[in-house]
Amino acid sequence: xxxxxxxxxxxxxxxxxxxxxxxxxxxxxxxxxxxxxxxxxxxxxxxxxxxxxxxxxxxxxxxxxxxxxxxxxxxxxxxxxxxxxxxxxxxxxxxxxxxxxxxxxxxxxxxxxxxxxxxxxxxxxxxxxxxxxxxxxxxxxxxxxxxxxxxxxxxxxxxxxxxxxxxxxxxxxxxxxxxxxxxxxxxxxxxxxxxxxxxxxxxxxxxxxxxxxxxxxxxxxxxxxxxxxxxxxxxxxxxxxxxxxxxxxxxxxxxxxxxxxxxxxxxxxxxxxxxxxxxxxx
Ligand SMILES: Nc1nc2c(ncn2[C@@H]2O[C@H](COP(=O)(O)OP(=O)(O)OP(=O)(O)O)[C@@H](O)[C@H]2O)c(=O)[nH]1
Numbered sequence: 001x002x003x004x005x006x007x008x009x010x011x012x013x014x015x016x017x018x019x020x021x022x023x024x025x026x027x028x029x030x031x032x033x034x035x036x037x038x039x040x041x042x043x044x045x046x047x048x049x050x051x052x053x054x055x056x057x058x059x060x061x062x063x064x065x066x067x068x069x070x071x072x073x074x075x076x077x078x079x080x081x082x083x084x085x086x087x088x089x090x091x092x093x094x095x096x097x098x099x100x101x102x103x104x105x106x107x108x109x110x111x112x113x114x115x116x117x118x119x120x121x122x123x124x125x126x127x128x129x130x131x132x133x134x135x136x137x138x139x140x141x142x143x144x145x146x147x148x149x150x151x152x153x154x155x156x157x158x159x160x161x162x163x164x165x166x167x168x169x170x171x172x173x174x175x176x177x178x179x180x181x182x183x184x185x186x187x188x189x190x191x192x193x194x195x196x197x198x199x200x201x202x203x204x205x206x207x208x209x210x211x212x213x214x215x216x217x218x219x220x221x222x223x224x225x226x227x228x229x230x231x232x233x234x235x236x237x238x239x240x241x242x243x244x245x246x247x248x249x250x251x252x253x254x255x256x257x258x259x260x261x262x263x264x265x266x267x268x269x270x271x272x273x274x275x276x277x278x279x280x281x282x
Contacts, residue, residue, distance in 0.1 A: 001096060001130060001131060002034065002092070002095075002096055002099040002100055002101055002102050002130060003100070003101050003102070003130070003131050003132070003133060003241065003245045004092075004101075004102040004104065004126045004127070004130045004131065004132040004133070005022070005101055005102065005103050005104065005132075005133055005135055005241065006104045006106065006123065006126070006132065006133070006134050006135065007019050007022070007103070007104060007105055007106060007135045007137060008106050008110055008113065008114055008134060008135065008136055008137065008159060009110060009136060009137030009138065009139075009172075010110050010138075010139070010152070010155070011108045011109060011110070012108075012139065013137040013138060013139045013142075013172060014137055014139065014172040014173060014228045014229075015105060015106065015108070015137050016039075016042075016046060016047075016105060017172075017228035017229065018135075018137050018170070018172060018226070018228040019035075019047055019103055019105040020046055020047045020228070021226075021228045021229075021231055021234060022103055022234065022238075023035055023047050023048070023103055024231075025231060025234040025235065025238065026100070026101055026103075026238070029235070029238070031100040031101055032098060032099050032100050032101075033099065033100065033101045033102070033103050034050050034051075034092060034095055034099045034101070034102045034103070035047055035048060035049050035050050035051075035102075035103045035104075035105075036049065036050065036051045036052075036088070036102065036103070036104045036105070037049040037051070037052045037053060037054070037105050038053050038078070038081070038104060038105060038106050038107065038113065038122070039053070039074075039105060039106065039107040039108060040053045040054055040057055040059040040062075040073075040074055040077035040078070040081075040107070041059050041070065041073070041074055041077075041107065041108070042054075042108075045105075047103075047105070051088055051091065053077060053078075053081050056080070056081055056084065057077040057080045057081055059073055059074070059077055062076050062077050062080070071109060071112065074107050074109060074112045075112055075116055075118070078107070078112060078113065078116060078118040078119065078122075079116075079117075079118045081118070081122075082117075082118035082119075082121040082122050085121060085122050085125050086125065088125075089125050089126065089129055092126075092129075092130070093129065096130075102126075102130065104126075106119075110155065114155075114158070114159050114162065114163075115158075115162070120162065120163075123163050123165070124256075124260070127163070127165055127248075127252075127256055128256055128257065128260055131245045131248040131249060131253070132165050132166075132248065133165065133166045133167070133168060133241055133244040133245060133248065134159055134160070134163055134165050134166070134167045134168070135167075135168050135170055135241075136152075136155070136156040136159060136167060136168070136169045136170065137170050137172050137228075138152040138156070138169060138170070138171050138172065138182075139172060139173055140171040140172060140173050140174050140176070140177050140178075140179045140182060140225065141173055141176050141177050143171065143179075143182050144177060144181070145199065146185070146192060146195040146196045146198075146199060146204070146207060147196070147199060147201075147203050147204060147207050149182060149185060149192075150192075150196075150207040150210055150211060150214070152169075153169075153186075153214050153217065153218075154210060154214070156169055156217075156221065157214060157217045160217065160220070160221065164252060164255060164256065164259070165248065165252055165256075166222075166244035166245075166247045166248050166251075166252060167220075167221050167222070167244075168221070168222045168223070168224065168237070168240055168241060168244050169221055169222070169223040169224075170223075170224055170225070170226050170237060171183075171223065171224070171225045171226070172226055172227065172228050173227060173228070173229070174225040174226060174227050174232060174233060175227035175229055175230045175232060178225070179224075179225030180225070182223070182225075183223055183225070186218040186223060187218065189211055189212065189215060192211055193208060193211070196208050196211075222240050222243065222244060224236060224237045224240055
């Protein structure tokens with residue numbers, strides 16, 4: 001059964017470069033990948049995509065037809081694609097004996113996928129069929145600012161809660177700046193606090209209060225440092241993905257099946273109530 005890796009991160013964090021490096025590292029390790037591009041607005045896909053959202057929905061014509069701006073058009077393309085996503089799952093299922101990893105690149109604007117209904121539908125469709133792990137890409141250089149570090153941690157926390165799937169935070173661009181400080185901040189609140197007081201603004205005191213809330217999250221989540229540009233840290237990261245896959249089976253899968261069962265039962269109940277109401281009206 002292949003492991004699905006959903007690559008998410010803020011604009012410019014290096015998602016696409018990361019996906020390219022991930023695919024090439026896995027190939028060098030003798031692993032077979034099935035690659036999916038979910039960014040409808042990208043001009044060129046710089047990795048060998050087996051499925052490309054742009055083959056099904058045309059971003060420019062969606063913009064024109066529905067008179068939408070760039071973000072609205074990305075959301076609409078994802079909605080259209082999510083409605084046919086069961087076909088993508090079927091395609092991957094057919095390949096499951098020939099594939100070790102399914103690698104998914106998401107749109108540049110993180111919220112278009114991570115906070116949208118279509119993103120949730122796509123994630124759930126994959127995760128109820130295959131072991132699925134979210135890879136959150138954070139820009140290490142930007143995280144040097146403790147407020148930006150906290151924003152990234154909050155964002156990944158919100159994705160963890162929304163998707164209820166194992167999460168691996170990858171501090172990218174560690175060829176420019178070593179990521180060890182970020183791992184230390186995740187383990188040592190006092191150290192982060194000292195750094196927050198160096199940039200003492202209203203935002204820092206908010207970040208400080210939020211950091212206490214985040215302590216539990218830091219205990220749950222896996223984190224590592226990588227450079228998508230040089231490939232540094234990728235083999236270790238792939239090893240950690242293996243642990244996350246284990247967690248999916250031990251913790252997350254059972255909860256997901258229960259959640260889906262519960263939702264289906266509620267939908268069935270609502271439909272039969274609607275049926276009764278319509279019959280009474282006739
Ligand atoms: N030094 C260095 N630069 C990197 C690394 N990863 C990505 N970059 C650079 O960061 C910039 C953004 O990278 P992308 O891969 O386009 O990032 P993205 O998150 O996909 O960007 P959008 O999809 O446009 O939001 C590019 O200039 C990359 O060359 C890295 O590990 N090290």
